[in-house]
Amino acid sequence: MLKTMLRRAGKFAAIAAAGLVMSAQAAEPIKIGSFLSVTGPASFLGDPELKTLEMYVEKINESGGVLGRPLELIHYDDVGNASSARNFASRLIRSDRVDIIVGGSTTGATMAAVPLVEQAKIPFISLAGAVVITTPVKEWVFKTPQSDRMAAERILSDMKERGITKIGLISGTDGFGASGRTQTLEVAKELGVEILADVTYSGSDTDMTAQLTNIRNTQGVEGVLNFGFGQGPAIVTRNYAQLGIKLPFYQSHGVASDGFLDLAGASAEGLRLPASPLLVPDSLPEDDPQKEVVQSYKAEYEARWNAKVSTFGAYAYDGLMLAVKAIEAAGSTEPEAVRKALENIQGHVGVTGEFNMSPEDHNGLKADSFRILEVQNGAWKLIN
Amino acid sequence: MVNRFMQSRLRDLVFLAIILFALPAFLSNPFHYDLATQMAIIAATVVGLNLLVGFAGQISLGHAGFFGLGAYFSGIMTGSYGWSSIPALLVGAVLVGIIAWIVGRPILRLKGHYLSMATLAVGFIIAIIINNETWLTGGPDGMPVPSLDIFGWELSPFGSYSLFGMELDGNQAWYLFAALVLLVAVWFAQNLIDSPIGRALRSVHGSEVAARVVGVNTASYKSLVFVISAIYASLMGGLYAHFQGFITPAVAAFDFSIVLITMVVLGGMGSTMGVILGAVVLKLLPQVLADFQELETVMFGLILMLTMIFMPKGLLPTIQMAVSKRMKKKAGGQA
Numbered sequence: 001m002l003k004t005m006l007r008r009a010g011k012f013a014a015i016a017a018a019g020l021v022m023s024a025q026a027a028e029p030i031k032i033g034s035f036l037s038v039t040g041p042a043s044f045l046g047d048p049e050l051k052t053l054e055m056y057v058e059k060i061n062e063s064g065g066v067l068g069r070p071l072e073l074i075h076y077d078d079v080g081n082a083s084s085a086r087n088f089a090s091r092l093i094r095s096d097r098v099d100i101i102v103g104g105s106t107t108g109a110t111m112a113a114v115p116l117v118e119q120a121k122i123p124f125i126s127l128a129g130a131v132v133i134t135t136p137v138k139e140w141v142f143k144t145p146q147s148d149r150m151a152a153e154r155i156l157s158d159m160k161e162r163g164i165t166k167i168g169l170i171s172g173t174d175g176f177g178a179s180g181r182t183q184t185l186e187v188a189k190e191l192g193v194e195i196l197a198d199v200t201y202s203g204s205d206t207d208m209t210a211q212l213t214n215i216r217n218t219q220g221v222e223g224v225l226n227f228g229f230g231q232g233p234a235i236v237t238r239n240y241a242q243l244g245i246k247l248p249f250y251q252s253h254g255v256a257s258d259g260f261l262d263l264a265g266a267s268a269e270g271l272r273l274p275a276s277p278l279l280v281p282d283s284l285p286e287d288d289p290q291k292e293v294v295q296s297y298k299a300e301y302e303a304r305w306n307a308k309v310s311t312f313g314a315y316a317y318d319g320l321m322l323a324v325k326a327i328e329a330a331g332s333t334e335p336e337a338v339r340k341a342l343e344n345i346q347g348h349v350g351v352t353g354e355f356n357m358s359p360e361d362h363n364g365l366k367a368d369s370f371r372i373l374e375v376q377n378g379a380w381k382l383i384n
Numbered sequence: 385m386v387n388r389f390m391q392s393r394l395r396d397l398v399f400l401a402i403i404l405f406a407l408p409a410f411l412s413n414p415f416h417y418d419l420a421t422q423m424a425i426i427a428a429t430v431v432g433l434n435l436l437v438g439f440a441g442q443i444s445l446g447h448a449g450f451f452g453l454g455a456y457f458s459g460i461m462t463g464s465y466g467w468s469s470i471p472a473l474l475v476g477a478v479l480v481g482i483i484a485w486i487v488g489r490p491i492l493r494l495k496g497h498y499l500s501m502a503t504l505a506v507g508f509i510i511a512i513i514i515n516n517e518t519w520l521t522g523g524p525d526g527m528p529v530p531s532l533d534i535f536g537w538e539l540s541p542f543g544s545y546s547l548f549g550m551e552l553d554g555n556q557a558w559y560l561f562a563a564l565v566l567l568v569a570v571w572f573a574q575n576l577i578d579s580p581i582g583r584a585l586r587s588v589h590g591s592e593v594a595a596r597v598v599g600v601n602t603a604s605y606k607s608l609v610f611v612i613s614a615i616y617a618s619l620m621g622g623l624y625a626h627f628q629g630f631i632t633p634a635v636a637a638f639d640f641s642i643v644l645i646t647m648v649v650l651g652g653m654g655s656t657m658g659v660i661l662g663a664v665v666l667k668l669l670p671q672v673l674a675d676f677q678e679l680e681t682v683m684f685g686l687i688l689m690l691t692m693i694f695m696p697k698g699l700l701p702t703i704q705m706a707v708s709k710r711m712k713k714k715a716g717g718q719a
Contacts, residue, residue: 081634081639082630083628083632083635086628087418087419087671088674090414090419091415091671094414108525108634111528111630116629119542173515175523178518178524178525179523182518
């Protein structure tokens, strides 16, 4: 009697234990690490990025997770400071032991984390713009936004189509503006566009008439390009209108948001810039493969957060979806397999563009993923 | 014998050494070592700043400028010009010392707010130069820095080493190295404080007029200590750059100057152990508060504010006072 009871109890215990182990295995989450500039001067990047990640991690988990495992998002706020970004990357890799990192709102934050990531051999999808992140190619580092170089290519080739070959350049001295200026100078040389005037302003300047007058007084300038970020370009745009300069005016993708239109007001009329299709989801032609993705991201984001969707959030959306796709293709979270899978992603349609990765290209986007938009009657109009 | 030891300046140093070398028992992963190493480097910087703020009573709001200058000098010389780390650190320190001396002489004649404004301006100028000279410094996006080599022996957070038969990974080795550096920094600072120079400095702090009356050349002592604290900052900046492997102009930014000053004030002005505690607390808080997310900054501010309201002398001096009061009470009760 006692024996049978003991035996039964033993059996129960064994089954219970097995059940526990199995459920533990099944529930073992895939850890996605992220460090973003959610507060601080770059919060306009980090905030929509974090919201996007949170929202889609939830959505993916509701529909059963990835490879049957739930996703776990571990995120830190680097306050826009590269040293904290590096420290949080260190924490994600060494203490939280994440499987993949999707983050890095700014180029500085990304580059500060790169040495750690490369050494720890963890796949890292950056959400920052500058071309240095993936050129030269770093084995474990990928990125979702188009580079500033592509923006320069897109702008200058649109100018050339309009017959503009001699331009004035005005750029900010912050990271975005400085890198954009360097890339513009290089691309201009390749495309045979002459830069006759090259002036800069600092982020805290409140009036750029002096620089613009300088450009206006330069003989032979046929168009003007402003490469900058934040409120600087809005001031440049206002000054441009105040000075009554009639030359075609271009801005960079750095200000491609509805917020910019509010800041610049009527002065923005007629200016062009390269931008994500996210700004004009409904004007995209029906046969555009991105139309559906763009529309649904915009709708879902705005419904969930009751806030305007932003291009920067879309970088995080693409980063997360690329990560998920790679983990699914790899069939595990083994870093080397995931890295290989990321490198082999072809024809992935994201909000930012169509990604075709390769061992030589860890960004996977082409310059034409940028659409050229023009401001008409205070709204974005798709030109090309 | 024991009492005399407890009174001596060696006491603090020995305590610090014990804490530093016992700490690894509580560090469970490389991230902890990573953080502890940074704490040691920043603490050494603050020990230097404390000489100026805590002992000479002068305020520098531009110290991150010197830190950043040291960091970038080391980074550029080793990275772009193939120098070895030690000469780069030393030459950088000498250069920063000279710069501090040149700007210090006229600046330290100023008093009160004028002095803080002048150091603020120096810090800003350095930060702007680092930010704008993209060809040299990589500009706002920063630049990579090679790992530290000490006469051909490379100390990298990613290497592995063996010391007295113990296997150490790069982070542990760096921690031990940084702990040694901190001990040397504290030893030097304490010797300076107990020297005639230190006494002269404290007299300047107490009353500059009185100091001058008894024949202390206040201007030259003030600029001497300014130079010494700038050299501390420069050396630590260089080490920090080598350890981090990547630096951005944020290391020279105004914000960081404020953080350094806050460490001194929070920990306890004029107390070498206090400012080390200040550095540890301020480095640790962002990591501890990371779980509060949006409230992180609010919590951070709140903690600082409450500390300054209820412990105006700083963390360590207040704690020490409380402890010694209790001990006296006990002793009194027994007698």
